[in-house]
Amino acid sequence: MAHAVLKIGGAVLFVADTAPGVRFAQGKQVNICIxxxxxxxxxxxxxxxxxxxxxxxxxxxxxxxxxxxMVTDKFGVTFQIFTQRA
Incomplete structure (x- = not known):
């Protein structure tokens, strides 16, 4: 499983591909973590x-x-929503 952090302006996006052994499904090749x-x-x-x-x-x-x-949106893209601990 690969991970990357993308900094876009003031936003930070964490992305990851699917876990090993998980079958490929359209829209599931990348998860976006907000x-x-x-x-x-x-x-x-x-x-x-x-x-x-x-x-x-x-x-x-x-x-x-x-x-x-974790939600797969109406377009088939999976998003993870992560809240930081204070």
């Missing part, structure tokens, strides 16, 4: 991306983030 500072911003992105899409992991607290979720 990192936000708080749960409220995470909720806004999550709601917008799941509209017409599919929830892959519900937005919830996990051991590495106070609000983490």
């Amino acid at each position: 990192t936000v500072a708080d749960k409220e911003q995470a909720q806004k992105y999550y709601e917008a991306l799941k509209d017409g899409g599919q929830v892959d992991h519900p937005l919830q607290e996990v051991y590495f983030s106070p609000a983490y979720g």
Whole structure:
């Protein structure tokens, strides 16, 4: 699995390809990870991306983030939403 961090203006995008052993599926070759500072911003992105899409992991607290979720949007692109710990 490969990872990259892209800095675009004030935004930082973390991208990763699929995990080894996962079958190729159109739109699944790259995950885009959006990192936000708080749960409220995470909720806004999550709601917008799941509209017409599919929830892959519900937005919830996990051991590495106070609000983490994964959504495949209506175009077939998978987004991970990651909230930083304070």
